[in-house]
Amino acid sequence: MFNVDRxxxxxxxxxxxxTKYDEQxxxxxxxxxxxxxxxxxxxxxxxxxxIEHLHAHQGDLDKKFEWNNLYYVCGRCNNVKLVKYNxxxxxxxxxxxxFKAIKLSVPTSPKAKKIHIQAMDDDPKTIMTKELLNEIxxxxxxxxxxxxxxxxxxxxxxxxxxxxxxLNKFYDDYSSEEEKEESLAKIKEMIKRDKPYSAFVRWCxxxxxxxxxxxxxxxx
Numbered sequence: 471m472f473n474v475d476r477x478x479x480x481x482x483x484x485x486x487x488x489t490k491y492d493e494q495x496x497x498x499x500x501x502x503x504x505x506x507x508x509x510x511x512x513x514x515x516x517x518x519x520x521i522e523h524l525h526a527h528q529g530d531l532d533k534k535f536e537w538n539n540l541y542y543v544c545g546r547c548n549n550v551k552l553v554k555y556n557x558x559x560x561x562x563x564x565x566x567x568x569f570k571a572i573k574l575s576v577p578t579s580p581k582a583k584k585i586h587i588q589a590m591d592d593d594p595k596t597i598m599t600k601e602l603l604n605e606i607x608x609x610x611x612x613x614x615x616x617x618x619x620x621x622x623x624x625x626x627x628x629x630x631x632x633x634x635x636x637l638n639k640f641y642d643d644y645s646s647e648e649e650k651e652e653s654l655a656k657i658k659e660m661i662k663r664d665k666p667y668s669a670f671v672r673w674c675x676x677x678x679x680x681x682x683x684x685x686x687x688x689x690x
Contacts, residue, residue, distance in 0.1 A: 471509065471568040471599070472663040473690070474561050478503050481537045488535045492521040496540060504542035505664035509561055511547050511606055511622060514666035518545030524560060526553040538562065546618055550606050558599040569689065571596045572603060574670045576630040577623045584608045585623055629667045633660055633674060640681075654684075661685055 479502055484493035500521060507514050522543040527533035541561075543551070551558075561568045571593075575586040585607040589600040607623060610616040639645050640653040660671045672689050676682045 471559065471561050471572060471603075471669055472505075472507070472512065473564070473566075473568055474503050474509065474663075475564075476503055476538065476562050485535050485537050485540075488531065491523075491535050491540060496521060500540060500542040507542070507664070507666065508544035508547050509541050510543060510551070510603065512667045512669060513544055513622070513625065516544035519543070520545050520548040522548050522551065524558070526556055528553070546622075547606055550609075551602060555598055555602040557595055558602055559595050568599075569669050569672060572600055572669075574603070574673055576670050576674060577627045580624045580627045580631075581620070582623050582627065585626065626667050626670055629660075630670060630674065633657065633671055636660075637678075637681075657681070657685065658688065661689060663690070 479499045482493065482495040482499050484490060484495050490496075497519070501519075505514070506516075508516050520543050522541045523533060523539050524541050525533055525539055527539070533539050559566055559568045559571055571590055573588040573590055575588070577585050587600055587604050587607065589596045607619065607626075610619055636653040636656045640650050640657075642649075645653075657671075657675065659665065661668055661675060665671070672685075675685050676689075
């Protein structure tokens with residue numbers, strides 16, 4: 471997961487009027503602040519987008535039209551979350567580092583059966599978030615979840631493979647200083663919050679004894 475700054479946009483007008491919570495202006499605002507990424511699986515430019523309530527409104531109009539309760543999510547993750555996971559970490563809470571709270575380990579192959587997800591503290595919201603992400607990335611109790619879950623894990627692996635290319639180039643004894651600098655610049659881009667699966671990439675870098683200390687200060 472990645473942190474989001476809501477102050478970058480104004481509260482959409484349609485929410486003030488309480489017409490619909492998923493009007494175009496709400497979608498546009500959320501797309502901007504969430505970098506057009508699902509806030510749960512971190513898929514960039516998702517084919518199916520929903521405007522989701524962090525806390526299910528269940529008919530409560532205040533919750534239904536509350537700007538701070540609306541999140542940018544792909545259709546798949548929204549169908550998994552539903553009301554079941556109502557008390558998860560809030561990626562828009564500036565006091566919570568959602569990236570550091572959940573450790574995401576990259577799949578070891580494009581056909582990996584599972585992604586390892588670890589809660590880094592025992593806060594109930596962290597535990598529930600870990601359980602939600604585990605269901606999103608790993609649960610295969612239906613045919614649809616088998617197919618879409620496998621596709622999601624493959625997508626994460628592809629991003630990891632791009633990172634591996636840069637790591638191999640950087641640590642190659644035959645790479646020139648210019649080539650190494652180019653690799654560092656590309657890695658710097660990959661850890662930015664607006665890039666796909668950035669949390670996975672960041673955890674890979676944090677575990678690198680040389681690059682971790684170099685890039686960790688840039689992980690906002």
